[in-house]
Amino acid sequence: MNRRWIDLISRAFTALTGLACATLVLAVAMILGHVAYHGWAGLSWKFLTTAPRNGMTEGGIFPAIFGTVFLVVLMTVAVVPLGVSTAIYLREYAHADSRWVQAVRMAIQNLAGVPAIVFGLFGLGFFIEFVGKGIDAAFFGGKLYFGQPAILWAALTLALLTLPTVVVSTEEALRVVPRGHREVAYSLGATRWQMVRRVVLPQAVDGILTGTILAVSRGVGEVAPILFTGAAFYLPFLPTRLNQQFMVMNYHVYVLATQSPDIDATLPLLYSTVLVLLLLTLTLNSAAIVIRSRLRRRMKGSK
Amino acid sequence: MPVPTEDVFRIEDLRIRAGKKELLKGISLSLRRNEILSAIGPSGSGKTTFLRCLNRLTDLEEGLTIEGRVLFKGKNIFDPETDAIELRRKVGMVFAVPMPLPMSIRDNLMLPLRLQSNSLEEDADGRIETCLRAAFLWDEVKDRLSLAATSLSGGQQQRLCLARSLMVRPDVLLLDEPCSGLDPISTAKIEEALQGLKKVMSVVLVTNNVKQASRTSDRTAFLLMGELVELGETGQIFTNPRDSRTGDYVSGRFG
Numbered sequence A: 001m002n003r004r005w006i007d008l009i010s011r012a013f014t015a016l017t018g019l020a021c022a023t024l025v026l027a028v029a030m031i032l033g034h035v036a037y038h039g040w041a042g043l044s045w046k047f048l049t050t051a052p053r054n055g056m057t058e059g060g061i062f063p064a065i066f067g068t069v070f071l072v073v074l075m076t077v078a079v080v081p082l083g084v085s086t087a088i089y090l091r092e093y094a095h096a097d098s099r100w101v102q103a104v105r106m107a108i109q110n111l112a113g114v115p116a117i118v119f120g121l122f123g124l125g126f127f128i129e130f131v132g133k134g135i136d137a138a139f140f141g142g143k144l145y146f147g148q149p150a151i152l153w154a155a156l157t158l159a160l161l162t163l164p165t166v167v168v169s170t171e172e173a174l175r176v177v178p179r180g181h182r183e184v185a186y187s188l189g190a191t192r193w194q195m196v197r198r199v200v201l202p203q204a205v206d207g208i209l210t211g212t213i214l215a216v217s218r219g220v221g222e223v224a225p226i227l228f229t230g231a232a233f234y235l236p237f238l239p240t241r242l243n244q245q246f247m248v249m250n251y252h253v254y255v256l257a258t259q260s261p262d263i264d265a266t267l268p269l270l271y272s273t274v275l276v277l278l279l280l281t282l283t284l285n286s287a288a289i290v291i292r293s294r295l296r297r298r299m300k301g302s303k
Numbered sequence B: 001m002p003v004p005t006e007d008v009f010r011i012e013d014l015r016i017r018a019g020k021k022e023l024l025k026g027i028s029l030s031l032r033r034n035e036i037l038s039a040i041g042p043s044g045s046g047k048t049t050f051l052r053c054l055n056r057l058t059d060l061e062e063g064l065t066i067e068g069r070v071l072f073k074g075k076n077i078f079d080p081e082t083d084a085i086e087l088r089r090k091v092g093m094v095f096a097v098p099m100p101l102p103m104s105i106r107d108n109l110m111l112p113l114r115l116q117s118n119s120l121e122e123d124a125d126g127r128i129e130t131c132l133r134a135a136f137l138w139d140e141v142k143d144r145l146s147l148a149a150t151s152l153s154g155g156q157q158q159r160l161c162l163a164r165s166l167m168v169r170p171d172v173l174l175l176d177e178p179c180s181g182l183d184p185i186s187t188a189k190i191e192e193a194l195q196g197l198k199k200v201m202s203v204v205l206v207t208n209n210v211k212q213a214s215r216t217s218d219r220t221a222f223l224l225m226g227e228l229v230e231l232g233e234t235g236q237i238f239t240n241p242r243d244s245r246t247g248d249y250v251s252g253r254f255g
Ligand SMILES: Nc1ncnc2c1ncn2[C@@H]1O[C@H](COP(=O)(O)OP(=O)(O)OP(=O)(O)O)[C@@H](O)[C@H]1O
Pocket: B018, B021, B023, B041, B042, B043, B044, B045, B046, B047, B048, B049, B050, B061, B062, B064, B208
């Protein structure tokens, strides 16, 4: 091949890869732009702080914001300790090539491949029908307390869905801690737990938080797992107990888009709701990123 | 006035195998109180393996078979009832590559104390100063203890690691080629530090630099292919070796 051809091909490649990136940026910009353009006008303090009214053709979305935040916080509280300890066990304690570890790994991989709707059905069958009803039978004489869709069960179902994300990113973070650092800890008289706690985990915080961010983003987005396990179409009150149902942003979007008696009246609300959902995800993510960089700085030690 | 030279370590016929391969082929020697014992030998002769045995870092490796006895203050460290954690607090180690942990200088030094939560040093700052002075690093870092340890130069990092291993007052210090990547000035400082340290502890210095062994140590052991070829006073090893292989090695004819 002569020189000019090689040049041409290499230039074409540069252009193609550039084009791919541009497409991506353009797509994101278009979605955001479209939503922002149509949703901006409807954004107001009132919209954020009041409940829907008049068959959801008027009013705000406060209960859905509240429900989303509550749900995601509960989910995070459940999934981070579980996921991090699973990863610690797999990486730091278990024998790397034991059958048991391989089985756990396989389970996590399969969990990651299960469609979201299946998690919803599983949550209904396991958490509500089995665990919830079991609790009711055992502690409440069969009266209905936990054997019904509730924010607790929805959060746990979401936690299960996002568990692989947290486990995998934590494991990856633990994996890259140099062997030499572990040996230093041992040579200074650390027990295995002290080694993990004092030397490995501080270096893995970054990866754990990244996993958490991913899990939260995914948790905010998924509707299917919470559909049968606790999300409500409309509620006249805010959930204050773990066994109550809740409204949530993404389901509210679905409801506004498909179940409204008056499409034209709902459309502006719909745009504004989507915009708020995007902003909320962004806020949760940035909060996690800020925490991460704080920790990073504190850990490295600085002036 | 003759001081009783009680042995800190007494190693009897130590053999280590990895599968069929023999890494150490029956080593017997003693480490005396307040001496610097250097171990020299060509690459792959088993120096690191030997050193890591003494604080049972070999536990971390799979598939090593260890035979023979290693008595630390009279007790076999491979006895099931010996606590490896306790042992490692008494037998400190500095690795070939400087290994500061990604935290501040102070936190690096505090770590050994924090690991022993039952005996939290009442005067940690004093202890830090003492150890940094012993490692000839104090003047260079005293104003910036909260700086990231990784921001130090390689030679400073290694001296920090030395200081860190001193924090819990070990009886023995194991050094695995501590100066292999360092400039002459840092090397000189570490060697000077070791001379001070030997007043209060015993030191095993593995080095690939025979000149360093001859400068620094009281006795020298020459290892070759997992075998202890010769052990003697450093002067004798370098001027009047009994084994011709020792002579060849220290005079640079092979290895
Ligand atoms: N865990 C292990 N499994 C198998 N072989 C090993 C293991 N550890 C060390 N060896 C082998 O044992 C021999 C001695 O290694 P060692 O690291 O003790 O040598 P060394 O004298 O420290 O060499 P150097 O001067 O290069 O550091 C080498 O051939 C090495 O490959």
